[in-house]
Amino acid sequence: MxxxxxxxxxxxxxxxxxxxxxxxxxxxxxxxxxxxxxxxxxxxxxxxxxxxxxxxxxxxxxxxxxxxxxxxxxxxxxxxxxxxxxxxxxxxxxxxxxxxxxxxxxxxxxxxxxxxxxxxxxxxxxxxxxxxxxxxxxxxxxxxxxxxxxxxxxxxxxxxxxxxxxxxxxxxxxxxxxxxxxxxxxxxxxxxxxxxxxxxxxxxxxxxxxxxxxxYNDLKELQNNSATIHIETSDNQKSLDMLARKYPSTFSENSHIGLRYQNKEQIATICRILVESSIDVYRMQVVDKDLENIFLEITKN
Amino acid sequence: MQNIIKVISTEFLKSKKTFAWWLVILGAGFMPAFVSFVFLSKWKHLVPQQGHNPWEDFTEMSSKGLGFLYMPFFVVLLTCLFLNIEHKNNTWKHVFTLPVSKNYVYFSKLTALLLFIIMFYILYIPIWIGCGFMVGLIKPELQLTTYVPDYLLLLSICFHSFIASLGIVAIHFWLSLRFKNMIIPISIAVLCGIIWVALYQGRSEQINYFPYSYNYSTVSPPNWITLKMFGIFPQHELFSILYFIIFSILSHRYFMRSFKS
Known part of the structure; x- marks a missing residue:
């Protein structure tokens, strides 16, 4: 009711x-x-x-x-x-x-x-x-x-x-x-x-x-969908070009590149692509947006 | 009916430990105490002549004091204090979310206020009688214990004083709803008090239409106006009832339509 x-x-x-x-x-x-x-x-x-x-x-x-x-x-x-x-x-x-x-x-x-x-x-x-x-x-x-x-x-x-x-x-x-x-x-x-x-x-x-x-779970779903992977490599420009072919959401930001996180298998795939291209991987980090930020984004937009 | 009695009873509970209660208690005792003081300090001038009931002087002095200085401002202050309980505590919004109609809220407030004023007279009567007899005991020359007061006259004065107050009760009930700052209605009352004195000094016939003068007119009718009686009520008391009806309708309309919590 x-x-x-x-x-x-x-x-x-x-x-x-x-x-x-x-x-x-x-x-x-x-x-x-x-x-x-x-x-x-x-x-x-x-x-x-x-x-x-x-x-x-x-x-x-x-x-x-x-x-x-x-x-x-x-x-x-x-x-x-x-x-x-x-x-x-x-x-x-x-x-x-x-x-x-x-x-x-x-x-x-x-x-x-x-x-x-x-x-x-x-x-x-x-x-x-x-x-x-x-x-x-x-x-x-x-x-x-x-x-x-x-x-x-x-x-x-x-x-x-x-x-x-x-x-x-x-x-x-x-x-x-x-x-x-x-x-x-x-x-x-x-x-x-x-x-x-x-x-x-x-x-x-x-x-x-x-x-x-x-x-509330729907709001959390939004949170999951907004998680990104931050990657720092020995050649960020080359990595961006390579990953953008497979993941169109890839972007470059300050000292790292980023792309939307999908699942843990995705991390292994990215690692393989970069290593096979002789690029050294210094950092790979999944970054969640907390709910507060999602709330702020929703209300800002 | 049972519901409205419950709502009225909460009005009394809300006023607990407020100055409104003290105003009623101290107010009822003030004038008899003041007149007693005058009788005790000026007793030599007040010793009655043979066959004269000294209670007549005691009654006249008390009721003139009550009507002149006291009753209009007492009523105004009590009305302001009574409604200020909700304004001050910001509780109107709570009152309006209770399962009671706004009509009930309005009438319970007005009824409780009138009951408060009646309570003043209920306290005033025994205190006045007690003070008179006490003065008689202290100064037997005044013969207040030899004679008895005219109880019917006393009741009649209180009843007519109440009727004469109704006009300003309704006016200030309306003003206190309209203005949350109680200084405004009190200032209006002071201004109207000054106007009344001016009308009285000027022996104006318009005094009969001025509600702030009605209490004094009841105990001491202006001698420059022919007193018209309608049954048991003099003309100004009927006007007081009329003011009460008109301003109660105004305040009810305002409360139901425009009043904001």
Missing amino acids: TLIETQNLDFSFNKGEAVLKGINLNVKEGSIYGFLGPNGSGKTTTIRLLLGLLPSKKDKIKLFGQNLQADRISIFSKIGSLIEQPSLYEHLSGFDNLEITRRIRNASKNRIDKVLQLVDLKPASQRKVREYSLGMKQRLGLAIALITEPELVILDEPVNGLDPNGIIEIRELLLKLNKENGITIFLSSHLLSEIEKIVTHVGVLSKGEMVFQGR
Whole structure:
């Protein structure tokens, strides 16, 4: 079942430049969907539209197969969300913040203890939120989002500003919620490295346009396809001429030549061609592009 | 119905440990304490003549103080503080993603604010009576323990004062939604306070259309205007209700259509 679906979603704040251009989101039940893009690409605007915080045209957004504008209350009863910095009443305790949402969402009283335990905030639950660290506030925001055991959690930059330990804690928690409770998670980030360890699906947004959407493995496939072999020899020009006949992708760069990597047998073949032509091989190296670079390339183009 | 009661109860929880609560508690105690201080320090001038109920003076001084200096600004400050809880904590976006209609959110906020103001009167009445009797015990010459206050008059003053406040409640509810910086609505209230004093000093007939004057007009009707009564309500209190309806409609429309989190 598709939990989030948008059809050609456009948005502009003024009549001028469009912030979002024809976004088609497709988030399946049970997935952890990483919504990626550099700062200012339109991630938060998309999330605000999904949560009805910005006006959208009719029938453009469907959650749980229902129209957002027509079935807002029914949809929101199944969603927990955390937008940008968590919305917290800083003069109240963590417990009171949870109690406010619990009453409105009609959750049972024992849920407060459960979610406090889940985010490891029980000992600090009676302290005022203004005394919390950023990581604690993020965890409390997450606890508020989870108070009714939602089917879908929408999180905007949930690890933004956290230290490495905090990032790991949130990541593990999200993974646990997805695996053990079957909660579908939609989370945005501007850094792929922050979420690549947990996502099953990825959508990449650049300048308001969706430039990639698919399984995380598809993104990794892109990584494999972009690996190159760097070769340094005693005669790079001669090697380039010889290899270009067999591998048209061969190119020359600084002190080495390069060509697209296909498989390990290819390395043996290249070696043989060069040695048989009396060319000394000083270095042969397979260079992978990391996902971060692929992400940057996608968003740059 | 059960849902709206739950939402209203969260409004009270949100206001916990804020200055709004202190404003209600201290506010309810301030005027009776101030009048008690005046009675104790100037008691020689206030000893009642034979057969005169001293509670009448105690009532007049308290209610004029309440209407003049206090009630308009108390209501304005309370309204601003109440709505500022969401503005200050940037929590509107959370409120709007809860499974509650915007209508519920609007009406629960307005109802909770009105309940807060009613709570002020509920606290004011026993504190006022207690202060009066305490002054009577300290200075028996004032005979406040010999006589009893006119409880019906006291309740009537509080009821009419509440009705007279409704206009500025709705105006400042609307202003506090429109302007997230609470200095703006408070400055408007101060300016309107100055205009009211000018209208009063100038014995202007237009004072009847100026909502910031209604509280004082209730406890001390301007003697240059013929007091028109409509049932139990004087004309300015009906205007207060009218202002309340008009500005509540305005703020509701604004909240439903244009208000941004």
